[in-house]
Amino acid sequence: MSTVRVTPPDDDVRTEAAARLAGLATPVGALGRLGEAAVWWSAVSGTCPAPAPSRVRAVVFAGDHGVASYGVSAYPKEITALMVRQFLGGGAGVAVLARQHDVALKVVDLGVDDDLDGVPGDVTAHKVRRGSEPLHLRDAITADEAVRALAAGRTIADAEIAAGADLLIAGDMGIGNTTPSAALIAASLGLPARDVVGRGSGVGDTALAAKEALVDEALARVGSRVEDPTQRLAALGSADLAAQVGFLVRAAERGVPVLLDGVISVACALVADDLAPGAAAWFAGGHRSTEPAQALALSKLGIEPLLDLGMRLGEGSGAVAAVPVLRAAAALLGEVSLLEDVLAAGSDGSAAAPDHDG
Numbered sequence: 001m002s003t004v005r006v007t008p009p010d011d012d013v014r015t016e017a018a019a020r021l022a023g024l025a026t027p028v029g030a031l032g033r034l035g036e037a038a039v040w041w042s043a044v045s046g047t048c049p050a051p052a053p054s055r056v057r058a059v060v061f062a063g064d065h066g067v068a069s070y071g072v073s074a075y076p077k078e079i080t081a082l083m084v085r086q087f088l089g090g091g092a093g094v095a096v097l098a099r100q101h102d103v104a105l106k107v108v109d110l111g112v113d114d115d116l117d118g119v120p121g122d123v124t125a126h127k128v129r130r131g132s133e134p135l136h137l138r139d140a141i142t143a144d145e146a147v148r149a150l151a152a153g154r155t156i157a158d159a160e161i162a163a164g165a166d167l168l169i170a171g172d173m174g175i176g177n178t179t180p181s182a183a184l185i186a187a188s189l190g191l192p193a194r195d196v197v198g199r200g201s202g203v204g205d206t207a208l209a210a211k212e213a214l215v216d217e218a219l220a221r222v223g224s225r226v227e228d229p230t231q232r233l234a235a236l237g238s239a240d241l242a243a244q245v246g247f248l249v250r251a252a253e254r255g256v257p258v259l260l261d262g263v264i265s266v267a268c269a270l271v272a273d274d275l276a277p278g279a280a281a282w283f284a285g286g287h288r289s290t291e292p293a294q295a296l297a298l299s300k301l302g303i304e305p306l307l308d309l310g311m312r313l314g315e316g317s318g319a320v321a322a323v324p325v326l327r328a329a330a331a332l333l334g335e336v337s338l339l340e341d342v343l344a345a346g347s348d349g350s351a352a353a354p355d356h357d358g
C-alpha cells in the first residue's frame with residue numbers, strides 16, 4: 001500500500017472545544033482525561049459540543065499464528081476457532097460488553113474456520129491464507145498476502161462506515177498473537193525483545209524467556225527490511241494483523257474515529273500511522289493493558305488511554321469497556337453549565353437555566 005493521505009481532525013473545533021472545557025462550571029482541568037477525551041471527540045466529530053457516540057461498531061479480526069506451536073502462549077491454538085463461535089454466540093468477554101454498551105459486533109475470519117456458513121451472527125470471511133509461518137524462522141506471510149489483507153481491512157472499514165458507524169473499534173482473536181504484536185512494536189520503535197515481550201495470556205517464566213528469545217531471533221532475521229511498514233507486516237505480522245492495519249488506515253483516511261484496545265490493536269495502530277502519517281490523530285486509547293509493549297506504543301503515538309483496569313484480554317474488550325466513559329466525556333462537555341452563566345445568575349439574583357445546548 002502506498003502512503004495514504006490523512007486529513008487531520010478539525011483544529012478550529014478542537015480550539016473551540018478546549019475553550020468550552022476551560023469555561024465549564026468546574027475548576028480548570030478538573031475533568032482530567034474526561035476533558036481531554038471530550039475535546040478529542042469534538043475535534044474528530046467536527047462539531048462542538050458533539051453528541052456522544054451512539055453508533056459504535058467493533059470488528060474482531062481472527063487469525064491463526066504459526067508461533068503458537070512454539071511454546072509462546074499459555075493456551076493451545078485450537079482455542080482461536082472455538083472463541084470465534086463465542087463471539088458470534090455472545091459468550092465472549094467482548095460480546096458481553098458490546099451488548100452492555102449497545103455496540104455492534106462483527107467477526108472477520110482471516111482463515112480460522114472453514115465451517116462458519118450458517119452459524120448465526122455477523123461474520124465475514126477473508127481467507128487471504130490459513131494461519132501464518134513462525135516468524136522467527138521465516139516471513140509470517142508474503143508481501144502480496146500482506147497487501148491483500150490490508151485491502152480486506154479497508155473493505156471492512158468501508159462497510160462499517162456505510163452501516164453508519166460514528167466510532168469504530170478493532171479487536172483481535174488468535175492464540176499466539178501477542179508475539180507478533182510485540183515483534184511489530186519492537187521493530188517499529190527500534191527496541192529489543194526484553195523491553196516489549198510480556199506474559200500475554202499468562203505464560204510462566206520459562207515460556208516468557210522463550211518468547212523473548214524468539215522475538216529477538218525474528219528481529220535479527222529480518223534486519224532493516226522492516227523499515228518498510230508493509231514488509232514489516234509480512235515479515236513479523238500475519239493476515240489478521242495486516243487486515244486490522246488496513247481497517248485503521250481506512251478509518252483515519254475517511255475521518256472516522258477509532259478507540260484502540262490492547263497490545264495487538266496498538267501494534268497495528270503504530271504500523272497504520274507509518275503507512276498513513278497522521279492517522280493516530282483519529283485514534284484514542286480505550287485502556288492500558290498489562291503488556292509492556294502496549295504502554296510503549298501508546299506513548300509513542302502520544303495517546304493517554306481512558307481506562308487502566310489491569311485488563312489483558314484483547315478482543316477489543318478494553319476499548320468497548322471505555323465506550324461509556326467516552327460517552328460521559330461528551331455529555332459533560334455538552335451539558336455542564338458555563339461558569340460565566342453561573343456567575344451571571346448569581347450577580348443578577350435570577351436562576352439562569354443551565355446552558356445545555358451550547
Ligand SMILES: Cc1cc2ncn([C@H]3O[C@H](COP(=O)(O)O)[C@@H](O)[C@H]3O)c2cc1C
Binds near residue numbers: 203
Ligand atoms: C480463552 C481465551 C480467550 C481469549 N480472548 C482473547 N484472548 C487473547 O489471548 C490471545 C493472545 O495471547 P497469547 O499470545 O498469550 O496467546 C489472543 O487470542 C487474544 O485475543 C484469549 C485467549 C484465551 C485463552
Ligand SMILES: O=C(O)c1cccnc1
Binds near residue numbers: 199261
Ligand atoms: O494487551 C492485550 O490486549 C492482550 C494481552 C494478553 C492477551 N491478549 C491480549
